[in-house]
Amino acid sequence: MDWNTRIRPAGDRAMLITLDDPRPVQRLASALRVHAIAGVEDVLPAAETVLITMHSVNYGTQVRRELISLLDRLDQQPPQPDVSRGTVDENIVEIPVRYDGEDLPEVARLLDLSIPEVIASHTGTVWHCAFVGFAPGFGYLTSPDGRLTVPRRARARTAIPPGAVALAAGYSGVYPRGTPGGWQVIGTTDLRMWVVDRDPPALVRAGSAIRFVASE
Template identity: 55%
Template sequence: MSPAAGAPRLLPAGDRAWLLEAPDDAGARRAPRFARELTEDPPTGVEDVLPAARTVLVTLRPGADASAVAREVLRRWASPPAADEAAFAASADVVTVPVRYDGEDLADVAALLGTSPEDVVAQHTGTTWECAFVGFAPGFGYLRSPDGRLNVPRRAQSRTAVPAGAVALADGYSAVYPRRSPGGWQVIGTTAAVLWDVDAEPPALLRPGTGVRFVREEDA
């Protein structure tokens, strides 16, 4: 479907799905919350909603009216967002993650940003991050800050094993490794928080649209 100026593109994905593509950076920041709104109040005919970095995949039920779903998705996008940044940060759906800032890469991150390790910690704990999408491993949430702070590249050399609970930064995101795995993100700390538990409901601590506040472990 051809978008109007400032509107997202809605592209067919297979025979019963639409891929909503955010029109700009502001739209990309809105996408996870929009996906959550669609999940909690799905339009008639919608089976599943899956956000990514700049897109939202809307899967239809068999026999659904694809055109009607497309119109409703675009109508909802054109409506004012349910919450602005301030309201989101103050909402109840914010997970607190205590962190011990003892990461091997903390000093390197500070050097990359031209600041001190203490300032990196202050910036990391001084905002409400938002889970934009989940990928890489079950429970691995890509967390985005509203002001794009602490944007550093991945390590030049990936590690063969990053421990579970490692708190890291890369490419404008922060994340917590839910399990031991290879990885190239810059590790700035560790947490005992459980990000993925198959016996929990839901099993993932973080879902797209969830807010995250990092706090120093001694302040928790």
């Protein structure tokens, strides 16, 4: 693939890589965290793009060259199977959830599952934060098999309370503050996803592993 057409300048100290699919976005973001490129200041994945910021404009040529090399290597490698499910990882963020969301029955209907099966599926996998956005501390969480893919609500709510645990378009997420939203709410948590004076403020960041745990 001609990666030059996929890598575009975003100002004088950043590059935007368009990949058109969340899976290669996550692979590239993970690879950049493991194999750091000299001159790269930050890696900011989104749904179909990765934004690379640099310490200086002087790194532009070198960073582009190394990005193309890394993308070529990833393109030639088959995706690695997800082995996190069922493993014990001290770095996994556990989020206790009361499965009391008002959209839970509708989610079960859409998936042709019982409510206990939806809960078991939501808690029975390790989710990964693909990227953050929408509001500070809101992580877009993906599961290995996309088993709980449901559409957004036909009509968004004008107010969703902080701590609402929700599903939409293959993602799960936790609302960090009260806000309008169109995701299907399946539960609530008391964990605070964003605290300004915490270090770091966000409980979940891009690359984080998350397990939801059913609570009373």
